[in-house]
Amino acid sequence: TNMSPVKVFGHPMLTNVARVLLFLEEVGAEYELVPVDFVAGEHKRPQHPFAKMPGFQDGDLVLFESRAIAKYILRKYGGTAGLDLLGENSGIEELAMVDMWTEVEAQQYYPAISPVVFECIIIPFIIPGGGAAPNQTVVDESLERLRGVLGIYEARLEKSRYLAGDSISFADLNHIPFTFYFMTTPYAKVFDDYPKVKAWWEMLMGRGPRCRGSASICLRSL
Numbered sequence: 683t684n685m686s687p688v689k690v691f692g693h694p695m696l697t698n699v700a701r702v703l704l705f706l707e708e709v710g711a712e713y714e715l716v717p718v719d720f721v722a723g724e725h726k727r728p729q730h731p732f733a734k735m736p737g738f739q740d741g742d743l744v745l746f747e748s749r750a751i752a753k754y755i756l757r758k759y760g761g762t763a764g765l766d767l768l769g770e771n772s773g774i775e776e777l778a779m780v781d782m783w784t785e786v787e788a789q790q791y792y793p794a795i796s797p798v799v800f801e802c803i804i805i806p807f808i809i810p811g812g813g814a815a816p817n818q819t820v821v822d823e824s825l826e827r828l829r830g831v832l833g834i835y836e837a838r839l840e841k842s843r844y845l846a847g848d849s850i851s852f853a854d855l856n857h858i859p860f861t862f863y864f865m866t867t868p869y870a871k872v873f874d875d876y877p878k879v880k881a882w883w884e885m886l887m888g889r890g891p892r893c894r895g896s897a898s899i900c901l902r903s904l
Contacts, residue, residue, distance in 0.1 A: 691735050691881040695807055696804065772849075854886060
């Protein structure tokens, strides 16, 4: 058995890299972070066939796409404290709910929230000299879309404690990297209009030292 730590290629500042690190921290796995200089174009390497980060290597296995990598990590190392984060041991209906809300994060939440994060945090970090001021039109359009998504989340979280049901799941945890960054922007107060969503987010942030440690990965370079 190859016991050398898995390798993650990328910069922890980037949210999809932070997603992979978050799940590695969640399961307590050893890993090696191999820094990639995004500005110099180093991300266009074999570990990143679509010139995106992160890349992931476990022995001979090379993976890309952060959500797929995160699922692999949970399946290999198991959940935390017996939690069935993927819903795979809870029956087909529970699994379907985890899968559905994981898709909602990828297809609805991420496209709504990410432009604000990119404009306010990522682009100023990547572009030498800080780049231009955030494009307010892009930010405003993103916030309008985000409010629509948060309204749907609010209705869901009035009926269940977490997105997929009454137990925390992979779907919830996938929201951490972008939301964590969003909460450092001037627009964090948008969440105040959605009390169930705000309470859900505070539950995710209050899960104990390991969760706080994984979230703080996002801020290593801020």
